[in-house]
Amino acid sequence: xxxxxxxxxxxxxxxxxxxxxxxxxxxxxxxxxxxxxxxxxxxxxxxxxxxxxxxxxxxxxxxxxxxxxxxxxxxxxxxxxxxxxxxxxxxxxxxxxxxxxxxxxxxxxxxxxxxxxxxxxxxxxxxxxxxxxxxxxxxxxxxxxxxxxxxxxxxxxxxxxxxxxxxxxxxxxxxxxxxxxxx
Numbered sequence: 495x496x497x498x499x500x501x502x503x504x505x506x507x508x509x510x511x512x513x514x515x516x517x518x519x520x521x522x523x524x525x526x527x528x529x530x531x532x533x534x535x536x537x538x539x540x541x542x543x544x545x546x547x548x549x550x551x552x553x554x555x556x557x558x559x560x561x562x563x564x565x566x567x568x569x570x571x572x573x574x575x576x577x578x579x580x581x582x583x584x585x586x587x588x589x590x591x592x593x594x595x596x597x598x599x600x601x602x603x604x605x606x607x608x609x610x611x612x613x614x615x616x617x618x619x620x621x622x623x624x625x626x627x628x629x630x631x632x633x634x635x636x637x638x639x640x641x642x643x644x645x646x647x648x649x650x651x652x653x654x655x656x657x658x659x660x661x662x663x664x665x666x667x668x669x670x671x672x673x674x675x676x677x
Contacts (some may be wrong), residue, residue: 495502495668496509502638504658504669513633516546529601532660533658533659533661533662533669534658534659534660535657535658535668535672536656536657536658536659537655537656538646538653538656538657540654541655542654543557544648544653544654545633545636545637545654546559546560547559547569547636547637549559549626549627549628549633550625550626550627551624551625551626551627552609552612552613552625557601557624557626559648559652560652562599562648562652563651563652564597564598564650564665565597565598565599565649565650566596566598566599566648566649566650566673566677567598567599567600567601567647567648567677568589568590568598568599568600568601568645568646568647568648568673569601569603569637569645569646569647569648570586570600570601570602570603570623570644571603571605571634571637571639571643571644571645571646572603572604572605572615572640572642572643572647573605573606573607573642574607574611574612574615575603575607576642576643578642578643578660578661579642579643579661580619581661582643582661582662582664583602583619583621584619584662585662585664585665586600586602586623586645586664587600587620587621587622588664588665589642589664589665589669589673590623592672593677596677597650597657597677598673598676598677599624600623600624601623601624601625601626602621602623602624602625602626603625603626603628603634604625604626604627604628605628605631605634605639605642606628606629606630606631607627608629609627611641612627613626618650620657625650637654637657637658638657641660643660643661644657644658644659644660645647645657645658645662645677647672647673649676655676656672658672
């Protein structure tokens with residue numbers, strides 16, 4: 495079944511086939527509130543190396559994961575069209591501020607949107623996390639991201655250790671425990 499093409503302001507992308515997308519939306523909307531918001535913790539596959547990551551930020555400067563050794567890094571994969579991503583951002587921002595002195599770096603990795611779209615989103619929110627552009631989606635694919643938001647945690651030695659799939663309340667349990675264990 496062919497996908498539906500949608501034109502974003504900066505770049506076209508293809509969505510899921512209409513029936514699958516509609517079915518997923520109905521299932522999500524029908525789920526009770528807490529089930530809908532429940533994030534899933536998935537350990538990083540044992541023996542699987544952390545993919546190399548080098549992406550441009552919004553100003554075109556290249557950011558490399560390898561340069562962040564010594565810090566715990568949370569890579570949050572998101573998109574402005576993703577409602578759970580937008581809802582999660584304030585708690586993610588607060589987590590970044592609370593744990594910055596502990597060596598936690600939270601980086602927002604935008605999935606396949608143009609710089610203009612990202613900047614407009616940031617202007618309408620108070621988001622000031624570092625933002626990287628995964629323009630072709632290859633980094634998300636390398637990290638096994640299939641749902642948004644997803645947050646991959648990298649230890650201080652550069653090894654990925656877990657992925658949180660779905661929106662999390664980063665100010666409450668169990669998310670605070672996940673973060674604290676890494677710090």
